[in-house]
Amino acid sequence: MEKTKSMRLPSVSEKEPNYNNSSLVILDKISKSYRGYKVLNSVSFHIDKGDVMGYIGPNGAGKTTTIRILVGLLRKFEGRLQIKGIPVPARIEELNGMIGYLPQHVSFQRWRTVDHALKTFGRLSGLDEDILEERIRKVLNQVHLSDVRHKKIVHLSGGMIQILGLAQAILHNPKFLVLDEPMAGLDPENRYKVKQIIRELNRNGTTVLFSSHILSDVQDITTKIAVLNRGQIMHIGSMDTLRTKLHSTNDIDIVLSGKFKQTQDLTKIAGVKGVEYPQPNKLLIHLEDQVNLDEVSRDIQRLLMADGYSIRSFTPYVPNLEELYIRFINGGGNQ
């Protein structure tokens, strides 16, 4: 969709995170550069115990980079990171057992079977031999992979491997679960399943951070979201506050029965800020912030009808969440 200057854009929130005792993870002004190119720019937020945090941003925003820093894989960065009060990466070994991690592109050694991989990862995570078997059975059941337990991983489908990635991440009952796009590439049923699992784990006390580009993926399970764009945090807070921030009903969508010939300058009507022409017979009118919707509507209709147009529909425009998010991201990038 074409962007107009008249669009009302939400402002970037650069709130200082307020740390408290219940903060499990604290990121404080984390920056990361690759050969002089800044990929993360002073990213700060905190995750409280019991949170399910959605980490949202477009391709290349820096989500994976942040996550790899969080789990101790990227060790060179600026800023301060603490998990459970323990500095990362300096003392990451003390945390390894309590973190579960699903990488964006999960992969396993070619010769392993599902069972073999889980046994090894379970043991390496410190699970006792006497509960290992039972735990694997339970987790495979949970993710619906019991049928393929003795199959070689290379013979599984892409989506199944992704789910197996989730299984290895939750196997050792981690207190903090970090999932990098756990739902990417999954069918609707599996997406739903993953959400269910996240919910269930969270109910049992697991704190979760997961990334996605898709807002609708996170809207019904997160307690908090962070929106990242080009390495900068644009919003931290609940989904509702983001929705309020984004939501603008000050647009009107008009469909005419014929082509609009732009004979009239609609912007001369008091209260109209700009006009978009998404299709020849469609107009999208942007209104000023404080206007009387009834009055402006009447004026617009009058003008159009005086010019001989017949109006097929006239509705306040309510963009869907995804559209708002894209506008938000694009707008923020320009600010």
Added chain:
Amino acid sequence: MSLKLLFKDELKGFYKSNVMMFLWIGLPLVVMLFHILTPNTGDIPFSIMTALVVSTLGGTLAAIMLAVSIINEKEEHVYTLFVVRPIKRKHLLLSKFLAVYTCLAIATVLALMLGLALDYFLGSLPPEGLLSDTLFEFALALSMIAVSSAVGVFIGVVSPSVLVGVILVIYVGNQLSALPMLSISMELSISPLLPQVLGFFGLSTPSMFLWVTEIPGSIRFTFFVGMVLVVILLAASIAIFHRKEL
């Protein structure tokens, strides 16, 4: 703890792989052919020539196998799931090295023993210096394979791609693994070294170590060069691997 577990895992992964199949069958076959055809090996004793052929073949394959396996697993980011767990990174490399070396050492020893048995049945046993010759044959083969395997690990860690890795193994690896062979051309006699060193500190050689002094110097030299190379190569690999962002 993680080393033992990973070693067992890797062993499981390797011993059934295609390359290993080839080694289990290929090496004894080569030895058999070699013994049956009994080529004229000039100045080099026949048993040493056999050891050379076996360990060059086996060593090259081991090095390629290790290098390719590490490069592939690096590229596929297989190691991320390991290093986010409480394990030591060096164990990932050491377990692979030990697994391949174990498989290969067994295959090599079996192949060489087959050679000995053939000699015995064909009645072509050399009458003199049999023990030292045989020991040397084994020492040389095992040392060269150890060096080759360590070269494989090193190249696996540093190479950006499988192609580069294989080229490096073939051109650099073989040169390095031939170093333990130096003892063949060198007339080294360092057999009485141990009692001398101990004597320097006013100690006498414990009887349980006496057998060491019986071993010809060339064998010890071979082992020594092999060990030093292996340690250097593995230490360098571990240091580089430790710094890598996986």
